[in-house]
Amino acid sequence: MSAKEEILSRITSALRDAPTPGPVPREYRTVSDMPEAELIELLVDRLEDYKAHVDVVEAADLSATIAERLKDASSFVVPHGIDGTWLADAAPAGDARRRIDAPGAVLGVAELDGTDAVLTSSAVSIAESGTIVLDGSGDQGRRAISLVPDHHVCVVPVSSIVRLLPEAMQRMDITRPLTWISGPSATSDIELERVEGVHGPRQLDVIIAKGL
Amino acid sequence: MSNVFMGMPTLPVFGDGNLHIEEPFPAAAHRELGNTQMRANLRHATHTIRDKRLKVVAELPDWEQLRDAGSATKNHVMANLPALLEEFETNFTARGGIIHWARDAQEANQIVADLIREQDTTEVVKVKSMATQEIGLNEYLEEQGISAFETDLAELIVQLGHDKPSHILVPAIHKNRTEVRDIFLAEMPNVDPNLTDEPRLLAMAAREHLRRKFLSAKVAVSGANFALADSGTLAVVESEGNGRMCLTLPETLITVMGIEKLLPTKDDLEVFMQLLPRSSTGERMNPYTSLWTGVTEGDGPQNVHLVLLDNGRTAALADKYGRTALNCIRCSACMNVCPVYERTGGHAYGSTYPGPIGAILTPLLTGIKSEENSTLPYASSLCGACYDACPVKINIPEILVHLRGEDVDSKRGEKKLPSQMDLMMKGGAWAFSSGKHLGLLEKGLPLGKLAGGRDKKIKRLPGIAAGWTQSRDIPAPPSQSFRDWWKKDHEPVAPINEQEKLTK
Missing domain, CATH: 3.40.50.10420 (NagB/RpiA/CoA transferase-like)
Known part of the structure; x- marks a missing residue:
């Protein structure tokens, strides 16, 4: 008997006297109706609690804010699908600081390690827990680019913010490679006190963009 | 493969690895x-x-x-x-x-x-x-x-x-x-x-x-x-x-x-x-x-x-009282609230899984008879804080009690002579079965007072009761029982059936 057959047979035998469980009650909150201004306020509060830096800007000011956040980076990586207009101020055409990661033209791990920052968009954000979800779309890139550089600048379009995790799940394609980010990398391993900054990006700047 | 169980029930196959505790x-x-x-x-x-x-x-x-x-x-x-x-x-x-x-x-x-x-x-x-x-x-x-x-x-x-x-x-x-x-x-x-x-x-x-x-x-x-x-x-x-x-x-x-x-x-x-x-x-x-x-x-x-x-x-799944231990999502909330864990630390549990969840999961995975794992279900005061904290509501105290029962049952019949516990339980059953028996036993109370010595504390009980006095003293028993004191201090009251006659 193969290991699989044997394990399945053990389970079936173990369950022979098991009662049929009742239905799963789903009385928890799955929908909400929070006005946009309050959603933004809640998300900002949660992200700042995690020690992320947060800007809330109009779409027209996005490019200038990105430039401000990236001004100290001697180099930064962007995924191939990023909106070019976002970079109008930070990296006008031909700027040597900008490195593009694209399918077929990926940056090596060493190159990413030698890059100061990364700029991505995001797929959906959960205000109640301060969580930003990246799903590997063209404007977010493959997982390595938002991981290896030490400084992550992440744009959150206001239209992608929801209050509750169940609302966010409805917007996620679960089979994509997903990364849920709630603040910069942190640890509670020493005396169960949280300190920010271990292996992931130690600096997380979030730019919440209205009108997007 | 069908999910309907057709064959003979197979005996549970227990796990191995870092789950067997060597020291009680x-x-x-x-x-x-x-x-x-x-x-x-x-x-x-x-x-x-x-x-x-x-x-x-x-x-x-x-x-x-x-x-x-x-x-x-x-x-x-x-x-x-x-x-x-x-x-x-x-x-x-x-x-x-x-x-x-x-x-x-x-x-x-x-x-x-x-x-x-x-x-x-x-x-x-x-x-x-x-x-x-x-x-x-x-x-x-x-x-x-x-x-x-x-x-x-x-x-x-x-x-x-x-x-x-x-x-x-x-x-x-x-x-x-x-x-x-x-x-x-x-x-x-x-x-x-x-x-x-x-x-x-x-x-x-x-x-x-x-x-x-x-x-x-x-x-x-x-x-x-x-x-x-x-x-x-x-x-x-x-x-x-x-x-x-x-x-x-x-x-x-x-x-x-x-x-x-x-x-x-x-x-x-x-x-x-x-x-x-x-x-x-x-x-x-x-x-x-x-x-x-x-x-x-x-x-x-x-x-x-x-x-x-x-x-x-x-x-573990085959244990109908213990199977919900598999619902554990390894959050560790139970150990963070446990008064026993807080004092002994995780190493005392000797297994990969310490704390309240470990005290049930470890013996369920290995079987209660494995090495010293039968001592784990006793690592609890049954206060229930773990059950309150558990996000998936595993009734840890209930499973602890169930596993204690498994432990006692598994040891029954192993030895030809009855154990101290068996004798104590038998003795208890006899003593509490009638007022006369209990009265007879209470006559021994002054002896207990003697054992208490001048500070009126018993520091060491014999046999398995020694576990009680390992970390605390027991006050010496009083020289007379409650029942004796009541008899001496109160007017005799007619038995209940006599009272019933009077009220009619």
Whole structure:
């Protein structure tokens, strides 16, 4: 008997006297109706609690804010699908600081390690827990680019913010490679006190963009 | 394969690995209690986390509804495990992942070692995983000439300190910041000799130490927190980014996961991703959660394996009172609130799984008769704090009592002569069966007073009752019983049937 057959047979035998469980009650909150201004306020509060830096800007000011956040980076990586207009101020055409990661033209791990920052968009954000979800779309890139550089600048379009995790799940394609980010990398391993900054990006700047 | 049970019931097959305790819990606890530094560290850490957990749990108006959904979902998973496992395998495989099944620790270890050797490497990076701790993977790989580098900060502290984990979430919880600094100074190559004990600087030292390993590793080994049957998705929940490093950069990823970790759909994940972070680190959400479904072309490992582990889980499932222990999501809330754990620490439990959940899970996985594991269900005052804290409502006190019964039953008939416990119970039954018997016994009370001596305390009881006086004195009994005192001090009252006659 193969290991699989044997394990399945053990389970079936173990369950022979098991009662049929009742239905799963789903009385928890799955929908909400929070006005946009309050959603933004809640998300900002949660992200700042995690020690992320947060800007809330109009779409027209996005490019200038990105430039401000990236001004100290001697180099930064962007995924191939990023909106070019976002970079109008930070990296006008031909700027040597900008490195593009694209399918077929990926940056090596060493190159990413030698890059100061990364700029991505995001797929959906959960205000109640301060969580930003990246799903590997063209404007977010493959997982390595938002991981290896030490400084992550992440744009959150206001239209992608929801209050509750169940609302966010409805917007996620679960089979994509997903990364849920709630603040910069942190640890509670020493005396169960949280300190920010271990292996992931130690600096997380979030730019919440209205009108997007 | 049909889910309907047709054949003869098979005997439960128990697990092995780092689950068998060699020293009875009372003896180990007695030794650990002598470590006052560790007790101070644990008290500080568990109280910090308790307060944080209560605060973030209180924020959610639907916390109890989430617990109800979580508990019912897990019961549903266990009842439908064969079908869900098959569904998961189909979906994970369709997406380019490869599934391996392991009956026990030895088989799982061999599978992982063979997969590593296929990649022509002798080094792997590891994300913290209870399953690989349980099967003793690191020790096995070392025997095979393969070095496994733990990348979680607390696991790194334990590994560098040649120590053992004492908590499932924070394995180095028994060490304070100064002790961590001393371990780093002694064991970490190229560490700054001026390193202070500030946690932020200690975390940065760990970053420097592991950076090159992450960037060059060809193979990573992980556990998994959840697996979604209807999509074939795996999830790892973490804080530091070491998980993301391991799950993203190496070409080959080998995940070891217990068969009980499945959830039916992503709708279930939304419940557990609210329950788990708040219960474990007391955060609204952990810093990083990674989800992957087989292989994604051009993103992350292209060679993705999953080892599905039994190792006694089917035996636990066969225990109709104990099977809900498999609902555990390894949050560690139960140990953080446990008065016994807070004082003895995790090492006293001698198993990969300490604390209240460990006291039931360990003997369920190995069988109550294995080595000294029968002592674990007694490592509790049955106060119920663990049950209150458990996000999936595992009734730990009830299972503890059930396992104590199993222990007593398993020992019955082993010896020809009745045990002290049997004799005491028999004696008790006789004494309380009639007032005359009890009165006869009470005549012996002055003798007990004599045993108390001048300070009226008995410091040592004989036989198995000695356990009582191991850590406390018993006041000497009074010279007369309550019943004697009542008789002397009160007018005789007619028996009840006499009274009835009078009222008629």
